[in-house]
Amino acid sequence: MTPTACLLVIGNEILSGRTQDANIRFIATGLAQAGIALEEVRVIPDKARRIVETVATCRVQFDHVFTTGGIGPTHDDITAGCVAEAVGVPLECHEESYRELEAYLGKEKFNKARQRMAWLPRGAVPIRNTVSIAPGFSIANVHVMAGVPSIMQSMFTALLPTLEGGAPLCSVAWHADLREGTLAEGLEAIQHDFPELDLGSYPFERPDGRRGVSLVAKGYDEEKVEAAGERIKALIESLGVTPIAGEPAP
Amino acid sequence: MTPTACLLVIGNEILSGRTQDANIRFIATGLAQAGIALEEVRVIPDKARRIVETVATCRVQFDHVFTTGGIGPTHDDITAGCVAEAVGVPLECHEESYRELEAYLGKEKFNKARQRMAWLPRGAVPIRNTVSIAPGFSIANVHVMAGVPSIMQSMFTALLPTLEGGAPLCSVAWHADLREGTLAEGLEAIQHDFPELDLGSYPFERPDGRRGVSLVAKGYDEEKVEAAGERIKALIESLGVTPIAGEPAP
Incomplete structure (x- = not known):
């Protein structure tokens, strides 16, 4: 079975429109390659009650919960405490992280606010990074x-190599200068023959205003994905249009 | 009271990493200006059970639910039926939309798949658009x-002008070549004095690698937002750094 995952993007800045999300696609792509199915993303504000409830709900519903945001030294960085509460363990000083932070910042800069960053849920395993000393776990x-x-x-x-995944998500895409409505029936027939795959149809608009559609077959069984791809190609050809291979949308 | 909202992005293509979301920020910004508080975004797959349950849950929890995706003519366009089920009304042919679609497409092109687009939940009010005849409602x-x-x-x-909003969300931002840990205590003191505002601290990296932080005060009371902005500016100056006004992050 393919493990499932949910991503929680914690931060008011996405919800207010101030910031364009720049994390969802990176994580989605990595999980797909690792054979972990991302089944939901939630963007929630950095309010303690909302974070605790959402983590508690989602970690029962999905095999993995990933969170981004809220682990710095300021008053709105409350993720660690909320996750501890959702998991049901106390927040405590993580000695190793404390020492590392102190060594990195120097005793003088290692003020109260920064010391908070060393407080992790009991039993947490740090997630290292090569860019900063931010305390992921x-x-x-x-x-x-x-x-x-x-x-x-x-x-x-x-983190990703430490998680057990299944077969990677495979996909085949064909683009065509067609409208969805023209090929909907043919596509549904293919979906019917490959119930274990996701067949998607994505209209797009080229910069010059011409419209087309991308037909994508996706799933964890590579052979079936290939076979569905051939059927999609043949469907486009049967409508008198040249299929264009590739991903992403042209 | 500021009305609340949740946005549901329906589509496997975001969850698989195939597509970068391009809708959240536009909607978030518009709602903020209209005085409607976007409190959650969920990205969910186009699976009927998930859509029905999520719409049913969220429409009780928030004043408004906005959805994007899944209203075309193909087999994976199931949003209208799922929303009908979540709201508890039947899906039925919307005569006016049917006639408009038929007139637009011509009788010959108006096939079974496209006719499905005219089926809306009973009582639905169409949302017009000037780009296509896609049946929003x-x-x-x-x-x-x-x-x-x-x-x-x-x-x-x-749609937006037809919804009743409150005062628009106001914000003030100051950027500084400082690290979060240096100003965390000062910022917390300001947050304490303005409990009705969201004070956020967002580290950023310039293209040349230099790091800084954006401090943002946000809320629905313009005077208080201005006052908090002055306090933030003074805080940055008190740390010997020149505050840079503006939004978004430099």
Whole structure:
């Protein structure tokens, strides 16, 4: 069975429109390659009650929960405490992280606010990164990462090989200068023959205004994905249009 | 009271990493300006059970639910039926939309798959757009829009003035070449004095690698936001650094 995952993006800045999300796609792509199915993403504000409830709900519903954001030294960095509460363990000083932070920052700069960063849920395993000393960690099936993209990416890259995945998600895409409505029936027939795959149809618009559609077959069984891809190609050809191979959308 | 909202992004293509989301920020920004608080975003797959349950849950929890994706003519376009089920009304042919689709496409092209697009939840009010004839609609407190950004934007722009909002979300931002840990205590003191505002601290990295932090005060009371902004500016100056005004992050 392919393990499942949920990503929680913690941060008011996405919800207010201030910031364009730059983390979801990186994590989604990495999980797909690792054979872990990302089944939901939630963007939630950095309010303690919301974080605790969401982590507690999602970690029962999915095999893994990944979080980004809220692990710095400021008052709105409350993820560690909330995750501890959701998992049901106390927050305590993680001695090794404390020493590392102190050594990195120097005793003088290692003020009260920064010392808070060394407080992790009891039993947490740090997630290393090569960009900063931000204190990412895993506790049970919850993996807590930074929100800054470069730091998150370094953490996620270190974390991913430690998680057990299934076969990677495979996909085949064909693009065509067709409208969805023209090929909907043919596509549904293919979906019917490959119930274990996701067949998607994604209209797009080229910069010059011409519209087309990308047909994508996705799943964890490579042979079936290939076979469905051939059927999609033949469907486009049967409608008198030349299929264009490739990903992403042209 | 500021009305609350949740956005549901329906689509496997974001979850598989195939597509970068291009809708969240547009909607988030529009809602903030309209005085509607976006409190959650969920990205979910186009599986009927998941859509029905999520819409049913979220429309009780928030004043408004916005959805994007899944309203085209193909087999994976199941949003209208799922929303009907979540709201508890039947899906039925919306005569006006049927006639419009038929007139637009011509009788010959208006095949079975495309006719499905005219089936809306009973009582639905169409959301117009100037880009296509995609059948967006509102039913109760659920607003269903296309996933293609240009069409979604046209629908959202038509829809937003029909919704009652509160005062718009205001924000003030100051950027500084400082690290979060240095100003965390000062910032917490300001947050303490303005409990009704969100004070956020967002580290960033310039293209040349230099790091800084953006301090943002946000809320629905413009005077208090201004006052908190002055306090933030003074805090940065007290740390011997020149505050840089503006938004977004430099």
